[in-house]
Amino acid sequence: MATEEKEKPKGGAARSRLIVRLGAFLVSHNLFVSVVCCIAGFIALLLLPVLAKNTYISENALMPGSANPAFSAQDVMEANRFVKDIIDQRTIEGTGIEIPRLVGQHMAGVGAEVYYHKFLPHKNQFHPLHFFSCTPNTVTVQNNSSCASFGVNSVGIIRAPRGDGKEAIVLVTPYNPWKIELSEALSLGLAFSIFSLLSQVSWLAKDVVWLAADSQFGEYTSVSAWLKDYHSPVFFSESRKMNVDVCHESNSHQDRNHITVKGENANAFRRAGTMAAALVLKVLEKKERQERDSLTIYAEASNGQMPNLDLINIVHYLAVHRQGLRVKIATIGSLLNSVWLRSVGEIVQRLCRVAKSLDPRWKYDITSADYVEGSATLASSMYHQAIGVPTGSHGAFRDYQVDAVTLELSPGFSLKNENSQSAFFLRGGRLIEGVIRSVNNLLEKFHQSFFLYFLTAPNKFVSVGVYMIAFALLIAPLPIVAVAPFSGKNEIRLSTDKGNQTPGYTCTDEIEISIGSWKWLHAAKVVFMTHLWAVIVLLLPYFMSQIPYISPTTSMLVWVAVATSALLILYLILGSPYSNDCEWVLLKSVMIAAAFIGLGLMSIINFSTAQIGALIVVPMCLIVRPLKRHKEVALCMRVMLMTCNLVLAVIGFPPTALLILKGLSEGFGRVGIGDFWVWAEFLWIWNSATYLYLLLVHLPCWALYVHILLHP
Incomplete structure (x- = not known):
């Protein structure tokens, strides 16, 4: 026993000496190590599009596309009628607040609980103590605030027949009631048809909240203000509530003090359960014509936060394999025509072919065009995460740890072509219905898939375990x-003597830096x-x-x-x-x-x-x-x-x-x-x-x- 106890420190000392020798070797060859690590870090960064994997759905409970869609031509007709009502309403001068009232009336017509949320614009002012705070700068509500100084969100809630009110799914449609565009009217019509359908289904297990967000002060502002009151409500006095009788009807365009918002219990702020997910729905007409309808997904939130990858995966799966939409994400256009990136792509393509010939099991097979497109998409994903600014109003939900994305639907036809609207509404409605149905199947919050990732294509991603290698090599x-x-054990001499010169450090005078020296304090x-x-x-x-x-x-x-x-x-x-x-x-x-x-x-x-x-x-x-x-x-x-x-x-x-x-x-x-x-x-x-x-x-x-x- 005594012999064994004496032998243990020797082994520990040997191991510690090995670590010390390894550290001393790296330090003595720091110039070589620096060059190798930096080159390897840059190469690893360039190889990320090659190392990207195909997306997959981790949570089996989502089951996207497992049920036949219920969204039908009847729902399309309701969407068209709703769009027509909005277009007719916008032709009347001075009815900026009548459109929120019209939306609220249609919500109430399908049996939803309706209320109007009054909010004030954010005060854009720098304050160092507001960093990393999910509560943005807001203007204090004043008793004498006129209707011209605030926005009005119309909110409807459908209570799930199979739920207990503890969870909810949020659907957001931003629009400007004072200058509503045809695309905004189409997004409202599409959202209403989906909302009307969900009020009749029997499979709904989570409450559905439709937020028709007044975006006259910005899309993010309206959603952020509503979320702030939803999660940390402020109880104002009766005089500060939005009294529907305060505003009277008038044809004046400039005075919102004379506009009425009608609705039963419109002052009461109603809530559903904990938000499981949120979808921001927008319809936007592209300048360039397309062969088919497309869907653009925006997911980046504040300070690089991303929603769970499963939410993007089910949207992509349903859009491509069920509705035949062309799914896109943002890219940096200048890189798509870059000569040097195309040259790198050709080199990578040759290397992948050589690697595949050596071992067919290696699946690193990518063409030059795919590499360029993947690099442009990866650069866009990294840039938008690095800039730290949300790419849409979905970013307001991530501040409260709610998974959310913005779905921007772009028709392949002109928005003024009424004959093609029905097919567009049918595809868009079935897509949103399928996503909501998948989220409705969840028994818990999104957690199975990744939260830290880069996208190189709508169906390809780079996980944190891969892209952190480049950063680790660089630093x-x-x-x-x-x-x-x-x-060194005792000291290091820095001198002009070539035989006793530490690589990378030279000076005219000979000095000594001992381990116990305090000369570093001046530095x-x-x-x-x-x-x-x-x-x-x-x-x-x-x-x-x-x-x-x-x-x-x-x-x-x-x-x-x-x-x-x-x-x-x-x-x-x-x-x-x-x-x-x-x-x-x-x-x-x-x-x-x-x-x-x-x-x-x-x-x-x-x-x-x-x-x-x-x-x-x-x-x-x-x-x-x-x-x-x-x-x-x-x-x-x-x-x-x-x-x-x-x-x-x-x-x-x-x-x-x-x-x-x-x-x-x-x-x-x-x-x-x-x-x-x-x-x-x-x-x-x-x-x-x-x-x-x-x-x-x-x-x-x-x-x-x-x-x-x-x-x-």
Whole structure:
């Protein structure tokens, strides 16, 4: 026993020594490891369309298409009559609120519980404390609010005959009652016909809520306001309720104080059960003519959130295999005609053929055209997730953890062609009925399939277990390079002696960095100062937004001027970062550590933002070295390093990168200084975490990058 106890520490010591030796090997060859990992990360990112898998339905209880649709020609006739009533109503001047009343009357006519939801528009103002909050900025309801200052949602609820009222399915149709378009009338007509059908079926086990959302202040605003009151209601006094007798009928177009909304108990806010899923239904006529009707699916919500993949899968299955619709998702059109991407696609196609010839069981078979289209779709999916802004009003539901998508139906004919409307209504109605029937079969919330994924086609996806490999490879060198100056048992000598020179680190004077040394504190102080300056830059728009009547160009110039002044003041207070001739080595090390932590945290909040940010931040961290130090390497290497450093210095600065991208896509004649302010304002209004990443992670990294480049 004593002998065995003595042998155990030896094995543990051997294992620990193996780990130490492995770590020492990686650190001593950090340059080689960095190059290999970065190249592998970029290749893994390019191979994602090849690694995409076909979608499949994970939850067997959904059973899409297992029942014959009940939506018939009779329901189509009801849809046509409803559309005709709306078109006739819109020809009457000054009846903006009569259409919500008309929708409510038709809801009540099929036996639904009806009420009108009054809401006020959001107040678009930056506030740093509202980030990651699902409650948007809203205007406080005033007692003397006129009818012209608020919107009115018409809401109908069908109680399920087989349900207990604990779950519900939501159907949303946005429209502008003051300027209703034919496409909006068609979406309302289609939704009403489905709603009327569901009021008669016996298989319904979940309540159905139809929200006819007043979108005069924006589609997202109306849905978000209703969801806020649905989940966290505010009980106003009687004078603040929407009294249907307050507004009187009038032909005046400009005064909504003289319009009546009639309905029994229209003030009472009614609720159904917990929302199992939500569908936002829209009809939109495309400019280009199509051979057949199409369906476009929008799924991205705030900060990269996505609905459960099963919801998209059942929509795609029913649309393609039951209704014969052409299903599309967003793509980046410029990449479809890209020459370099087509060349990459041809190379990938040849490699896939070689791999298949080696082992037929490998199913990596993709054509060049499919690769280009998959890459364009993947880039669009990553971009919309990274920007952190919802692609439709379905994003309001994800803030409350409700799976939702926007279904945009586009007919292949002109909307004015009444003869083709019936077939379009029949296909659209049966599609929505099938989706609702599948969700109705669920005994619990969506949970079987993926929540973290990228789409490369309507029926292909890349799961989190695959696409995170590229990100892991990109950031893997960061901790290795960061710890390189502190490696060794006792000390590291950085000198000009070629025989005793650590790869990547040179300086004119010989210094020693021991493990117990505190020389890194000065570098940490510089990094802390830079991040403190970034926090100031982050908060500046909050104070600048209080200035009335200021143009985006002026705002941008003031932002830059104040930010530069703040940096100079911090230099005066905390001292210059160029106090030590060889300080850039430690400054680079601490900078890399801060960037690694920032990218890691951002990957938890919004993975797409971290993935795209790593493509720029990681090369900046690994390549950076003072420009004066380039004289110590060969001429060819010197030119390459200086070119890469200068290019990254330009591309890494967010305003410059945005202006270059916009100039290349839209022409430099349409680019202005205030464009970045408009874009930043767009991000902070939507509480996008991308705004925090740009100013708390990316901007400090770029500032430190420039510090090191200019280091003496």
